[in-house]
Amino acid sequence: MYRYDEYDQAIVDARVAEFREQVERRLKNEISEEAFKPLRLMNGLYLQLHAYMLRVAIPYGTLDSRQLRMLAHIARRYDRGYGHFTTRQNIQYNWMKLEEMPDLLADLASVEMHAFQTSGNCIRNISSDQFAAAAADEIADPRPYAELLRQWSTLHPEFSFLPRKFKIAVTGSKIDRAAIKLHDIGLELVQNEAGEIGLKVLVGGGMGRTPMLAHVIREWLPVADYLSYMEAILRVYNRHGRRDNIYKARIKILVNDLGAAEFARQVEEEWALVKPLGLDPPPSELARIAAHFAPPVLDANAPVAIDLSNAEFANWVTVNTHPHKAPGYAIVTISLKAPGEIPGDASADQMDIIADLAQRYAGDEIRVTHAQNLVLPYVRRADLFDIWQVLKAAGLATANLDRASDIISCPGLDYCTLANARSIPIAQKLAVKLAPQEADLGELKIKVSGCINGCGHHHAGHIGILGVDRKGEENYQLLLGGSGAEDATLAKILGPGFDENGIVTAVEKVIDRYKTLRAGPAERFLDTYRRVGAEPFKEAVYG
Amino acid sequence: MAEVYRLRTDPEHTAPAVPLTDYQPGGTAVQLEPDEDARLLVPHLGALKRIDISFPKFREGRGYSSARILREAGFTGEIRAVGVLYVDQLSFLVRAGFDAVLPETPIDPAVAERTLTRFPFVYMKATDGLQPVWALREQASA
């Protein structure tokens, strides 16, 4: 994975020194909160309901064991012993103190990590496919392209005060695990007949108040011109994106207002102006970065056949591992969704255990998924049983990947100042109720958000739940039929909302109806919904 | 308004900036609002000595693009950021092409000095002529 050189390290160290001084000035009242707030936000520090919350960037969701151990250390030293992995492949700490932030950021910098631009109206952490470099279905590893973007977007002088936040995802596979159609910019690596890699560029996707799917504005962008083209997109957005209404300030609104074709034309026009300025690094820079992402040396003789006589283990292998591009290897997903637990939360001890496993068995890499789970990307099948036993002892061997109890949830009103309703308790109740029958239900993605901003991706849920405030009471809307994958669709609201218990019952009714409607055991809930439409489910819930 | 914080050594061009809508060819100072197109000034860059760009709100970011566009078009006169701006934004402003700031609250020159020298390297090209790290890496490996 990527390693900092002297330049990267110097920039991160300077950022720590800068924020140390800014915090000092604030604590001495030399600057007002009004002036300081944007500064702390650009360092990922929010003020939430109970304390400050720090969002640490995990670029494209990739960590090594040393970094994960540092995240565990931070949880112990500065927080209350746990952290929350987010739908943007980052980690959040909930109990931060402003006065301790400079030391914390220095600790992070010591393992080549930071909190740059994890909030604010700037280009946020670049997200990617959690199976990068390991998936059998991949054209190329997307992470070098993501790292190039990370560097280009860090402290960008023109794009640090955009109309609104800006999220970019990169994938190298036709199977979309990065939800590229739901990002401000989605990039897909594609290959032409000559075998060259280029980028397909999608713009204007997003969830939140006005969910939209992204439009393709360029089928083929040569890699050599990658950054100047991004520069052109961002400039068009920075100049023309709406700033009069925060709810209409995302690029999706601009793309929608102009039409994708006109937006693309404006980008091409701007690109023609900026391309000759020499903004693109030479190919050697991408090659330098890509060399860092070379997979570990794999065992060419790793056995494919393994002992699956332990039924519980065999089930975990079936549910929580994916095919690897190397024979005899598997990709392991560690579920952070034990039914009844808080989705995405991991204790410091659990982080340490996973770091040890990654170091010992998995090429020293860990990935964070947008579904709030962790991945060991390079595991010999022959080591799976040992890993499973360690995970089981740590409460981390839940075999529920992409099933009913693998629920995405934002922090909601238990932590977040923006939330209108609690989301975690809904996820917990649903997970406990649905876990016993989830094997029969197959793939079912339930996603819960505590407000319209949609950090819980409710619009991309096969079943989505949105918490709202109704006359001072928490109320929950039910949405069906969303997908964040390559077949992306936006979930639609089924009908009037429910209270906390009502929404759980409503989801159970939807699932019961699905079981009577499905064409066969292989037909997922989403497929059934797409085939029969919303009516039968409406009748089941409200009839 | 506080005093102008200036990074140029040439004498200050003190003519009042006229709004873009009132600008006449040959005018030497103009004020550009966030929603006004900097490219309209390109034919007049020879005559202009100072361009003031407004930042009515902290969140306003269009001026960064405006300044950069003017520098990319070859403007060498003063580009002054005017409005709700803080010392901590200085390095963004300077890299985008501003060389003077007229903020609402005064800029402490000592803090400004530290802010402007804080980052030893930059990741991307802008208008200030600094070499991005990819160019430094290229040179180091050549």
Added chain:
Amino acid sequence: MPRLLTGNRLETGDVLWWAGSDWSLHLKDAVAVDDDGEALLARLLPEERINDLTLIDVDATPDGWRPRSTRERVRAVGPSVRPDFALPSLPVEAI
């Protein structure tokens, strides 16, 4: 209806309740500010030491103050999903 003054301490982010002459970490110590709320805000805001200063509506109950909004009850107790961190002013179930 009684009103309380609340905010978060700049240095730590801790939730604070105005207790008459100083701040307390506990809702149970809060003193209703009622009509003095705006004057208190006007005095404390320029000091820039407490963030997100807000006046909130509460009901007086036999067990003490009960904030009207779920949000403020969560602030007073802690995350409902982490009862192990709960502050003592209200039972977690009261959220």
